[in-house]
Amino acid sequence: MTRLAVFDCDGTLVDSQVNIIRAMTESFARVGVAAPDPHRIRQVVGLSLFETMATLLPDAEVDLQTRLADEYRNAYHRLRAEGSLVVEPLYPGIRDGLVELADRGWLLGVATGKSDRGLALILAHHDIAHHFVTLQTADRHPSKPHPAMLELAMAQAGAEPADTVMIGDTSFDMLMGIAAGARAIGVDWGYHAPDELTAAGAETVVGDMPALLALLA
Structure with missing residues (x-):
């Protein structure tokens, strides 16, 4: 699996x-x-x-x-x-959380509204690109919540929807995950409120990376 x-x-x-x-x-x-x-x-x-x-x-x-x-x-x-842009910081626990998930055998991917170039720059800046086996951006897909990004991510990773989880901070992420047949887990540290994520179909909304890791244990 x-x-x-x-x-x-x-x-x-x-x-x-x-x-x-x-x-x-x-x-x-x-x-x-x-x-x-x-x-x-x-x-x-x-x-x-x-x-x-x-x-x-x-x-x-x-x-x-x-x-x-x-x-x-x-x-x-x-x-x-x-040089006017500020550094886009990783949220607390993200770096260690990615390492732990990979150590547990999870394959990791990104599905984002960023461009290919924008995503590549931010992953390189934080030196985390090597954690991901699939990168999907708005350059090559319809906008979220269309499931195309997640569908191709699953195809590239060789994963079934039942074994895939979409993790995001917006209702668009939750709706995309559900449309692709995957689990949808919200995080409360981003830009949509927890009740918006729940209304969009989130299985649950976690408050920090340790809570997410416990859920995916």
């Missing part, structure tokens, strides 16, 4: 809200539209960029939503080049 644990990235492995809100604010300013408040921005973290903009501005023309997605990419790359 192959056991696979797939983690979301933003809000689950790393706390990236400062950089996301900064780039989002700049992208909206570039098109002359008032940026949403930070809480609203945190609520859409995990969606693909176009889906993010369509959710934030549902009544806007598609051209504007597309332009905002492009402006966000440009703003993020520009802020990175300028």
Whole structure:
């Protein structure tokens, strides 16, 4: 039996809200539209960029939503080049938790709304890329909660849905896990409240990495 644990990235492995809100604010300013408040921005973290903009501005023309997605990419790359982005720290216990799961025989993966480049950079920065056997990003899949990311992760790892768990901080992660037939476990240290995760179908919501490790024992 192959056991696979797939983690979301933003809000689950790393706390990236400062950089996301900064780039989002700049992208909206570039098109002359008032940026949403930070809480609203945190609520859409995990969606693909176009889906993010369509959710934030549902009544806007598609051209504007597309332009905002492009402006966000440009703003993020520009802020990175300028050295203006802050380090996206790992949440407490993540590094040791990944090692322990791997030692127990779990295969590990990531399914994220980040780009390939963005994910590669953050995993390399924290020197944790070697823990993961499958990396799925918004560059190659429909936006969460579509199950495509998780389905390909399972195919690459050789894992069945019944032996796979999706771990994330948003309702999008929970819905994706359920749509793929996997277990869905929420974490309460990210960007959606525990009751939102439960409403989306989370099996349970854990408060720290030791609790997650106990659940996956």
